[in-house]
Amino acid sequence: MPRGTTPTHRTGAASTGRRGRSPVRLPAALTVVALLLSGGLTGCQESFADPDTDTVQLSVFWWGDQQRADRTEQALRRYSARHPKVGFRVTWQGAGGYYDRLATEATGGNAPDLFQIDDDFLTEYAQRRITLDLTDQVKRRRVDLGGLPPGLARAGEVGGRTVAVAAGEATPALAYDKTVLDGLGVAEPRPGMSYQEFVAWAAEVTRRSGGQVAGASDPAAQQMALWLWLRAQGKEFYTDRQLGFGVPDLTRWFEIWRRARSDRATPSATVTQGANSGMVARQLIATGKAVTSFIRSDQLVELQSYTSDELGVVAYPGNPKAQWPQATMYWAGFRGTRYPDIVADVINFLVNDPEAGRILGTDRGFSPNTSVRAVVARTPVERGGRAAAAYESRMSTLFGPAPQAPPRGHARIRELLLRAAQDVQFGRATSAEAAATFVRRANAALAG
Incomplete structure (x- = not known):
């Protein structure tokens, strides 16, 4: 078929x-x-x-x-x-x-x-x-x-x-192409990097490659990436049936990635749009457009199937304790x-x-x-499986407390975030404008 x-x-x-x-x-x-x-x-x-x-x-x-x-x-x-x-x-x-x-x-x-x-x-x-x-x-x-x-x-x-x-359980993970990084002479990303350090690292990767590949994908539209960034600052995505953050927080998040695009740490909005779907086959490592992609740990095996390069995984930038054991x-x-x-x-x-x-x-x-x-x-695993399992084991010692289950309307919130992030990516709105629109629409969706 x-x-x-x-x-x-x-x-x-x-x-x-x-x-x-x-x-x-x-x-x-x-x-x-x-x-x-x-x-x-x-x-x-x-x-x-x-x-x-x-x-x-x-x-x-x-x-x-x-x-x-x-x-x-x-x-x-x-x-x-x-x-x-x-x-x-x-x-x-x-x-x-x-x-x-x-x-x-x-x-x-x-x-x-x-x-x-x-x-x-x-x-x-x-x-x-x-x-x-x-x-x-x-x-x-x-x-x-x-x-x-x-x-x-x-x-x-x-x-x-x-x-x-x-x-099933999985943990958000930053996948990276070890083969490309070795060829460029760039050190692998390390756990605990701040977002500022990570963006600077990604910009260096892009520069070393002569612009042939970006150092990072752009996760501005990814709800889980935003959630972990918020938790690293002591906030939550939701508080009961309301957002746990406001317009200033989301503006800062969008600005991190707007500046990353400006510094060429991430690719253009057109390239990023394909990865925004969340499909593993469209992740920028799989398509050869970036050296890193924001995924779930259990997706490493599938991502590895799209490339002959050796892939590795590390925690998202920020404090690893922002993560928790997540049900797939x-x-x-x-x-x-x-x-x-x-x-x-x-x-x-x-x-x-x-x-x-x-x-x-x-x-x-x-x-x-x-x-x-x-x-x-202990059973035979597919290529990439051992690296993913080892990462999951390492992260289990760092997990913070799990948040509440997402409230009714969670699917709609994800759609609204995607729309707001893409408005910024394509220049249809400033970070502050897109953030304000998202918060207004999200609160209405959660109240419905």
């Missing part, structure tokens, strides 16, 4: 999709809100089925590519081998339109028993009572979070209730499932079982369970 197509399929079919990327959000997802407010979704039909004695078939839905499908289906088959009376009806598709389809099925009362979700919609789906409340399952250790880092274990909480469990995505159950106990048991298996961990590998990020992660680390 041609690269980039995103049809939906049942077990055994082929599809493609962006590994680890959040799916495209479409307006149909909002119809869930209206139906929930009008009572359009059925409540949970309590059933305390036993996976060893009751014959059930659970529906499972996720976004991803063929490799993710193969690994996930193999893991689910392993669960069925242990619990022969439990079968699975799987549906998966590429990233585009994932939430559109999930919303459509939820409004019809036919949402999958178990599904993949991410931070952009976790809070909204929980507050609208689409997700299964796992709090009691966690208390009874039917879903055991004891093997997860504390911050990651709490990542699936909304309003003090566990509504999802991390399917989550497993969540449907509130209307007939089999809440079995759904919880399957989640527990996917997260905590060493054999499941070996099967799933790092497709959704590093295993959230640190013991399982150690088992997986």
